[in-house]
Amino acid sequence: MARYIFVTGGVVSSLGKGLTSASLGYLLKSQGYKVRIRKMDPYLNVDPGTMSPFQHGEVFVTDDGAETDLDLGHYERFTNISSKQTDNITTGRVYSDIIQKEREGGYLGKTVQVIPHVTNRIKEFIKKDITNEDFVICEIGGTVGDIESLPFLEAIRQFSNEHGKSKTLFIHLTLVPFLKSSDEIKTKPTQHSVKELRSIGIQPDIIICRSQQSIPLDQRKKISLFCNIPIDNVIETVDVRTIYEAPISFFNEKLDRQVLKYFKLKSKKQPNLLSWKKITKITLNTKKILNIAIIGKYVNLKDAYKSLDEALTHGGISNKIKVNLIRIESDNLKPSQIKNKLKNVSGILIPGGFGKRGTEGKISAIKYAREKKIPFLGICFGMQMAMIEFARNILKIKKAGSTELDKNCYPVIGLINEWTKDGKIIKGTDKNLGGTMRLGLYEAKLRNNSAIKNIYKSNSIKERHRHRYEVNVNLMSKFENKGLIFSGISPDNKLPEIIELKNHPWFIGVQFHPEFKSRPLNPHPLFSSFIKAAKSFNGK
Ligand code: GLN
Numbered sequence: 090m091a092r093y094i095f096v097t098g099g100v101v102s103s104l105g106k107g108l109t110s111a112s113l114g115y116l117l118k119s120q121g122y123k124v125r126i127r128k129m130d131p132y133l134n135v136d137p138g139t140m141s142p143f144q145h146g147e148v149f150v151t152d153d154g155a156e157t158d159l160d161l162g163h164y165e166r167f168t169n170i171s172s173k174q175t176d177n178i179t180t181g182r183v184y185s186d187i188i189q190k191e192r193e194g195g196y197l198g199k200t201v202q203v204i205p206h207v208t209n210r211i212k213e214f215i216k217k218d219i220t221n222e223d224f225v226i227c228e229i230g231g232t233v234g235d236i237e238s239l240p241f242l243e244a245i246r247q248f249s250n251e252h253g254k255s256k257t258l259f260i261h262l263t264l265v266p267f268l269k270s271s272d273e274i275k276t277k278p279t280q281h282s283v284k285e286l287r288s289i290g291i292q293p294d295i296i297i298c299r300s301q302q303s304i305p306l307d308q309r310k311k312i313s314l315f316c317n318i319p320i321d322n323v324i325e326t327v328d329v330r331t332i333y334e335a336p337i338s339f340f341n342e343k344l345d346r347q348v349l350k351y352f353k354l355k356s357k358k359q360p361n362l363l364s365w366k367k368i369t370k371i372t373l374n375t376k377k378i379l380n381i382a383i384i385g386k387y388v389n390l391k392d393a394y395k396s397l398d399e400a401l402t403h404g405g406i407s408n409k410i411k412v413n414l415i416r417i418e419s420d421n422l423k424p425s426q427i428k429n430k431l432k433n434v435s436g437i438l439i440p441g442g443f444g445k446r447g448t449e450g451k452i453s454a455i456k457y458a459r460e461k462k463i464p465f466l467g468i469c470f471g472m473q474m475a476m477i478e479f480a481r482n483i484l485k486i487k488k489a490g491s492t493e494l495d496k497n498c499y500p501v502i503g504l505i506n507e508w509t510k511d512g513k514i515i516k517g518t519d520k521n522l523g524g525t526m527r528l529g530l531y532e533a534k535l536r537n538n539s540a541i542k543n544i545y546k547s548n549s550i551k552e553r554h555r556h557r558y559e560v561n562v563n564l565m566s567k568f569e570n571k572g573l574i575f576s577g578i579s580p581d582n583k584l585p586e587i588i589e590l591k592n593h594p595w596f597i598g599v600q601f602h603p604e605f606k607s608r609p610l611n612p613h614p615l616f617s618s619f620i621k622a623a624k625s626f627n628g629k
Pocket of ligand 1: 440441442443444468469470471493555556557558559
């Protein structure tokens with residue numbers, strides 16, 4: 090049986106449970122163990138697919154088409170293990186499954202209750218789809234003490250009781266603040282948070298203390314004494330200078346070895362930290378800066394484009410340059426402001442998006458990139474907007490648009506109701522908005538002698554999708570005659586996947602989201618190439 094590691098958080102949110110789980114996952118994997126990481130989210134949405142990235146941050150899409158929490162992006166980027174639909178569950182999903190089963194008569198006249206029905210469903214999730222994994226790391230969203238997370242905590246308590254301490258481990262991540270006025274590190278919030286956990290029957294085995302500075306031995310001893318854990322299991326995590334330092338920092342603090350020791354296991358080989366050291370060094374020491382504009386709607390919340398920001402940084406790492414992201418709100422971006430706002434940028438990126446607000450600003454920025462020959466990357470909605478810009482300004486189709494934004498437009502982009510995957514027809518809809526888009530991995534064939542083929546160095550690629558609308562394939566020759574090439578298309582030739590401009594140094598639009606597959610230790614070729622083009626534009 091796999092060993093289960095439960096990661097909870099205390100005192101405050103945003104302490105970096107995701108990064109902790111991802112780093113631990115990496116350290117265990119690189120010592121020869123098979124690892125899975127999963128996330129339990131206490132909110133009532135069935136999945137984050139319908140949530141605004143402005144409130145919740147990005148929706149991360151997996152190969153198998155799940156719309157998940159952005160923490161799964163951290164897990165993938167650090168461990169390079171593809172997450173699956175079965176790796177993320179929410180309270181909404183648990184209740185929706187239970188209520189459906191109840192309506193179908195699945196509980197045989199019983200009263201349906203939080204214990205045992207909700208907790209049983211959570212325990213099922215924890216074990217589902219696990220085969221030969223050595224470790225399953227389960228992160229519990231929220232903070233201990235929240236009403237919402239109680240059923241999850243109760244479920245992991247029961248799980249540990251049923252499977253025994255030899256198969257389960259509780260890690261609790263807390264904040265250990267430094268009080269400037271008294272020049273002291275305070276352990277009391279940690280003590281209280283652990284007290285709260287113990288009141289629901291969970292005794293942590295390892296406490297990870299997030300702190301701005303190193304925690305003196307006396308304070309560690311205090312945490313060990315009051316929280317009832319061995320001193321070696323009080324592990325500090327001092328703020329890192331870049332997230333790529335996290336696996337190195339946790340290794341230096343022996344987190345992985347304490348976990349292995351707990352399970353009476355040995356390291357099968359030395360973890361490879363050299364690559365992390367290398368990219369940390371590049372990230373911290375690179376002086377040269379490249380300005381890239383991201384023109385989108387949710388630009389004020391940093392996490393709204395998490396994977397994209399990461400992928401651009403990865404592209405910077407592979408080109409040994411620091412990418413400075415200039416976030417420009419498209420909503421009130423007037424054509425008259427474009428020149429001024431974009432004067433110092435070396436590349437323009439329009440990310441994925443939904444709805445009409447801010448589209449005209451995006452279209453004006455694309456026109457500017459096309460005419461001034463500034464490297465341009467359009468992702469999903471960004472590619473769709475590039476098509477509309479070209480149709481309006483080059484093909485002179487003034488009413489060119491997307492049916493998502495205007496039902497009466499000339500449909501350059503239109504709603505697609507069905508497509509094929511692995512030979513099967515899948516039906517889309519815009520009536521029920523949850524999980525009904527074209528989601529997950531789809532193949533694209535790449536055209537010979539195209540820029541994109543040169544970048545991917547392959548005849549066919551598979552990338553992750555998340556959209557409801559598609560480029561109108563019937564207009565292909567109209568666009569191609571004027572120099573906009575459809576350089577990637579679905580295997581059945583029905584769905585355009587990639588466009589590029591002939592007379593432009595670097596102008597590419599993709600219907601998919603390449604950012605989900607970029608890794609710090611393996612930057613995505615499209616982002617490396619985009620940054621390279623921006624770098625040479627900057628040199629001009
Ligand atoms: N709103 C567009 C669609 O549904 C694009 C979605 C996206 O950018 N992810 O097709």
